[in-house]
Amino acid sequence: MTSAAPSPDPSGFPDELSEFTLQGPVGTLEAISDTAERPCARRGVAVICHPNSKDGGTMRNKVVTMLERSLRESGLDTVRFNFRSAGESEGAYDNGIGESDDLAAVVKWVRTVRPNDALWLAGFSFGSYVTLRNAVALKAEALISIAPPIGRWAHETLALPTCPWLVVMGEEDEVVEPQAVFDWIDSLEPPPELIRMPETGHFFHRRLMDLRGSVKHAIQDWLPPLRD
Numbered sequence: 001m002t003s004a005a006p007s008p009d010p011s012g013f014p015d016e017l018s019e020f021t022l023q024g025p026v027g028t029l030e031a032i033s034d035t036a037e038r039p040c041a042r043r044g045v046a047v048i049c050h051p052n053s054k055d056g057g058t059m060r061n062k063v064v065t066m067l068e069r070s071l072r073e074s075g076l077d078t079v080r081f082n083f084r085s086a087g088e089s090e091g092a093y094d095n096g097i098g099e100s101d102d103l104a105a106v107v108k109w110v111r112t113v114r115p116n117d118a119l120w121l122a123g124f125s126f127g128s129y130v131t132l133r134n135a136v137a138l139k140a141e142a143l144i145s146i147a148p149p150i151g152r153w154a155h156e157t158l159a160l161p162t163c164p165w166l167v168v169m170g171e172e173d174e175v176v177e178p179q180a181v182f183d184w185i186d187s188l189e190p191p192p193e194l195i196r197m198p199e200t201g202h203f204f205h206r207r208l209m210d211l212r213g214s215v216k217h218a219i220q221d222w223l224p225p226l227r228d
Contacts, residue, residue: 006030006088013045013077013113022081022109025101027090031081032059034072036227042075044118044141044224045110049103049127053086054093063124063146066208070215071144075223076120081106083130096153099130107138118224120144125175125202129153135161142166142222144215145192147173147202150180164222165192168214175202193218 007020014020014033021028036042048071050064051057058064059080068078083099084091091098107119122144123131129152135143136159143165148155169181178196185191195214200207 024105029081029089030087033079035077036072036075040075041227042224043227044076044120045114046071046076046078046120046122047106048080049123049130051124052126053083058082058086063204066212067122070212074216096130100134103130103134125149133158147176149176150184166218167192168195170200171196171198173202
């Protein structure tokens with residue numbers, strides 16, 4: 001059950017759906033964690049990042065919550081959090097730079113409370129830029145990018161991960177130019193696994209359940225071992 005009010009910095013990973021705050025670089029960060037059901041639980045935690053807060057993006061975005069559901073149903077425990085300036089998280093928007101520091105703070109907490117778990121990173125739109133920007137430095141063991149904002153933030157100089165990497169892109173995205181994403185992927189060596197979803201836009205309206213199923217199917221072979 002979700003707690004009535006956020007609690008500060010849990011000393012361990014909560015064993016049920018929980019809302020709490022973590023200490024970030026410039027103040028507190030709102031977070032929500034949830035756990036996979038046994039006996040399907042895996043030894044891994046997915047940290048999921050939301051769209052641009054300047055456009056109203058938060059950890060409660062529908063694509064983010066569906067992405068969280070697909071990863072949890074696959075056996076991963078999950079953490080969502082609000083970047084600085086989103087929701088009740090403190091601090092000012094920082095164009096992906098400060099948000100990278102926020103992500104690093106959340107990952108540090110995850111590694112403190114779950115030191116032996118695999119770290120997965122996942123993000124939607126701006127959140128996919130932040131996770132890709134930091135996947136190598138944070139040593140992610142898998143990366144999921146939903147509608148990466150190619151053309152809106154510079155991706156050309158980012159260090160590319162060597163871990164398993166999935167990109168999902170709507171073919172009728174009205175925010176990010178789909179062909180720019182496909183061309184970018186074609187330029188990468190090796191390229192990430194790509195799922196092109198027809199007849200849907202940036203927010204996957206009427207296709208959220210398809211998004212859920214596509215992600216679950218694509219990551220099956222990447223999952224860490226079952227939790228003891």
